[in-house]
Amino acid sequence: MTMQNIGRPTRPEGDAASEGFASLTGGRGLLQDEPLIFELGGWTKTGVDLPAASEDASDLAGLTRASLDLPGLSEPEAMRHYVRLSQKNHAIDLALYPLGSCTMKHNPRLNEKAARMAGFADLHPLAPVATAQGALELMDRLAHWLKTLTGMPAVALTPKAGAHGELCGLLCIRAAHEAAGQGHRRTVLVPTSAHGTNPATAAFVGYSVQEIAQTDDGRVDLADLESKLGPDVAAIMVTNPNTCGLFEREVIEIGRLTHAAGAYFYCDGANFNAIVGRVRPGDLGVDAMHINLHKTFSTPHGGGGPGAGPVVLSEALAPFAPAPWVVSGPDGLHLVEEAVDEAARAFGRMSAFQGQMGMFVRAYAYMRSHGADGLRQVAEDAVLNANYIKARLSDVMTPAFPDGPCMHEALFDDAWLEGTGITTLDFAKAMIDEGFHPMTMYFPLVVHGAMLIEPTETESRRELDRFCDALRALAATAKLGDLERFKGAPHLAPLRRLDETLAARKPKLTWKPEAELA
Numbered sequence: 001m002t003m004q005n006i007g008r009p010t011r012p013e014g015d016a017a018s019e020g021f022a023s024l025t026g027g028r029g030l031l032q033d034e035p036l037i038f039e040l041g042g043w044t045k046t047g048v049d050l051p052a053a054s055e056d057a058s059d060l061a062g063l064t065r066a067s068l069d070l071p072g073l074s075e076p077e078a079m080r081h082y083v084r085l086s087q088k089n090h091a092i093d094l095a096l097y098p099l100g101s102c103t104m105k106h107n108p109r110l111n112e113k114a115a116r117m118a119g120f121a122d123l124h125p126l127a128p129v130a131t132a133q134g135a136l137e138l139m140d141r142l143a144h145w146l147k148t149l150t151g152m153p154a155v156a157l158t159p160k161a162g163a164h165g166e167l168c169g170l171l172c173i174r175a176a177h178e179a180a181g182q183g184h185r186r187t188v189l190v191p192t193s194a195h196g197t198n199p200a201t202a203a204f205v206g207y208s209v210q211e212i213a214q215t216d217d218g219r220v221d222l223a224d225l226e227s228k229l230g231p232d233v234a235a236i237m238v239t240n241p242n243t244c245g246l247f248e249r250e251v252i253e254i255g256r257l258t259h260a261a262g263a264y265f266y267c268d269g270a271n272f273n274a275i276v277g278r279v280r281p282g283d284l285g286v287d288a289m290h291i292n293l294h295k296t297f298s299t300p301h302g303g304g305g306p307g308a309g310p311v312v313l314s315e316a317l318a319p320f321a322p323a324p325w326v327v328s329g330p331d332g333l334h335l336v337e338e339a340v341d342e343a344a345r346a347f348g349r350m351s352a353f354q355g356q357m358g359m360f361v362r363a364y365a366y367m368r369s370h371g372a373d374g375l376r377q378v379a380e381d382a383v384l385n386a387n388y389i390k391a392r393l394s395d396v397m398t399p400a401f402p403d404g405p406c407m408h409e410a411l412f413d414d415a416w417l418e419g420t421g422i423t424t425l426d427f428a429k430a431m432i433d434e435g436f437h438p439m440t441m442y443f444p445l446v447v448h449g450a451m452l453i454e455p456t457e458t459e460s461r462r463e464l465d466r467f468c469d470a471l472r473a474l475a476a477t478a479k480l481g482d483l484e485r486f487k488g489a490p491h492l493a494p495l496r497r498l499d500e501t502l503a504a505r506k507p508k509l510t511w512k513p514e515a516e517l518a
């Protein structure tokens, strides 16, 4: 291989381009600003040595590009760029991540070790089944644990997220109604406090969504539910524990009323972390429930995945479960890809192949390393930690539902900020200056200025105290009316208040050199 001189830096130190580079990578307090890799430039160099190409060797008949317009950085420049970017992510491995509803718990490295085993990680989905027996056995055992923990007779493993699981559940429900000549049922009932994915999924399947009111103590209003259940209702979607962090005490009655009206009970099981090992949704009358493996059973998530949202199904819905599923035969385990008999009337598939194998391995490793008793303790500790936060903050902030304990999340409203001129958003941004990632804000929608804190079971007492101490001090400052501190927050982050709505609605997904923009 010959070294190409076109790949070497050609500009002397101190020229215009180098100065631009220096200012672009400036930062304060060792917090480095980071431009786009394209802005780092280096168009005239490259960090790799490629063999000199011979022009004649091209068989592209004149279609050869003169330039690829790829930024050329040296190895240390490229390294630093990506390491700096990685440091801009908040991560559960850095500190507490109290996002309510998201269950940001520590992900044991044991799971990662298991998932990286070559027999799982390098297995091709089209490999002959005889070579995939271990992976199929793991899927089978995972299915067994999920069915046992939920008290449900069937599970569809393939959905790839909670929302995808909701879709799977509603498609099972639609197929079951159609098979029973009830295809005219067009409505899905959803409580006002529901996660946005619930009504979105129902609408996606083609149902119209009707809201169920909530009682003053944050639960489903049974009278309102009863008045809305009718011959047009296909299903209800209820989260339990709900998004206010409260257990639906009347859940059995909710299921009974729903079934009496000929509808199915879909339970959003994203909050299963709070009840795993203590309550079996199958005993509560649930017909379908997704389980976010990436929340309850601990796999890294946030930033878009990967996740897995298996759906457990009742006897009535089991025949409609999507393919594939694992069965055991005389020559070992295999995946049933197509429904063959009357008992199995799969509505179709949710994904190509078998689903998220890596998540299955992680979740199963987590289950086996905890054991049944350990999983029960997970739920108990998650609830204990949330109640500790609720108890420590309730005299300075206003709990949305002060009476009785909460489940795995402590929910506050913004009544305590009244008259200060400070909003939930200001308070959350000020938390960043104190070194804490904000909690979930303005969700659930039914609570004014909601602040939803989910510590999970993996935070220590010391860490919970640090968090509570910081919030107590910040709350005291807010009540003194230190507007500048809050309105301008975050003061210490590399970027201050961003227009998050604009960023989400009108993302800039392309880059052009400044010269071309002008």
Ligand SMILES: *Cc1c(COP(=O)(O)O)cnc(C)c1O
Binding pocket: 101, 102, 161, 162, 163, 164, 195, 197, 239, 243, 268, 270, 271, 292, 307, 309
């Ligand atoms: C996280 C969550 C979902 C959606 O799960 P994804 O895996 O993000 O699709 C649905 N409902 C509730 C209550 C959740 O917390």
